[in-house]
Amino acid sequence: MGKQWMRPLGAVLVASTLLVGGTAWVAPGNYAYAAEVQGVQQNVINVVGKGEIQVKPDIAYLSIGVNSTAETAASAQKANAAKIQKVTNLLKNTWKISENDIQTSQFYVQPNYTYSEKDGQQVKGYTAHHTLTVTYREMDKIGELLDAVSQAGANNIENVRFTVENPENYESQVIEKAVANADVKAGAIAKAVKRQLGAVLSVSQPDANVPVFYASESLMSKATDTAAGTEIETGQVKVSTTLNITYEMK
Numbered sequence: 568m569g570k571q572w573m574r575p576l577g578a579v580l581v582a583s584t585l586l587v588g589g590t591a592w593v594a595p596g597n598y599a600y601a602a603e604v605q606g607v608q609q610n611v612i613n614v615v616g617k618g619e620i621q622v623k624p625d626i627a628y629l630s631i632g633v634n635s636t637a638e639t640a641a642s643a644q645k646a647n648a649a650k651i652q653k654v655t656n657l658l659k660n661t662w663k664i665s666e667n668d669i670q671t672s673q674f675y676v677q678p679n680y681t682y683s684e685k686d687g688q689q690v691k692g693y694t695a696h697h698t699l700t701v702t703y704r705e706m707d708k709i710g711e712l713l714d715a716v717s718q719a720g721a722n723n724i725e726n727v728r729f730t731v732e733n734p735e736n737y738e739s740q741v742i743e744k745a746v747a748n749a750d751v752k753a754g755a756i757a758k759a760v761k762r763q764l765g766a767v768l769s770v771s772q773p774d775a776n777v778p779v780f781y782a783s784e785s786l787m788s789k790a791t792d793t794a795a796g797t798e799i800e801t802g803q804v805k806v807s808t809t810l811n812i813t814y815e816m817k
Contacts (some may be wrong), residue, residue, distance in 0.1 A: 624730055770813075
């Protein structure tokens, strides 16, 4: 008498499915169960839905720096400290910017070198550099502020970065757009293979927290010097997110 197959509940697939020559072989009586499992794995559509909106920024981060050069490191640092103090006082007292919105982002003192065939490389003075990152919320006054700090001694204004202070306010909008985008993609795939789109089986959002903000090249800040002062164009920033969605395919 040949061997009898035992089919304990909960262990059917493990105990009775073998790989023979790279092909799954299923013991008699287990075809329906194996086919069901195989069907669940195959009858799905996985798509990535993308959603984005353009919004006006309401906060800017200004990089304002001061450089000073002197014969000694101490002299360069002392001269620069006086300049940065003047700029800081202007920001706090005249422009009423909170000290919490003014932060040192870079500071260094470095030697300057000259080179000649006769003497080789030699130190010729030192440069002190101090950069402040200033958080500012009045978009229409940024150009005026930059002109003021320049007059106060800031001689290295590196960049202006725009974003929005509360990005979570836009999260629901970009999520809705991402879902709509995924629906269109999944529907097109189902139609192409002559099937019907079923229910959503799972959704995940790869973004760590809230949607990510990007500033494209065409939307970067532009500063224009005019007789009336510096004009800053804030443009718009892009709020975007992606969703990984799995649909049932009927």
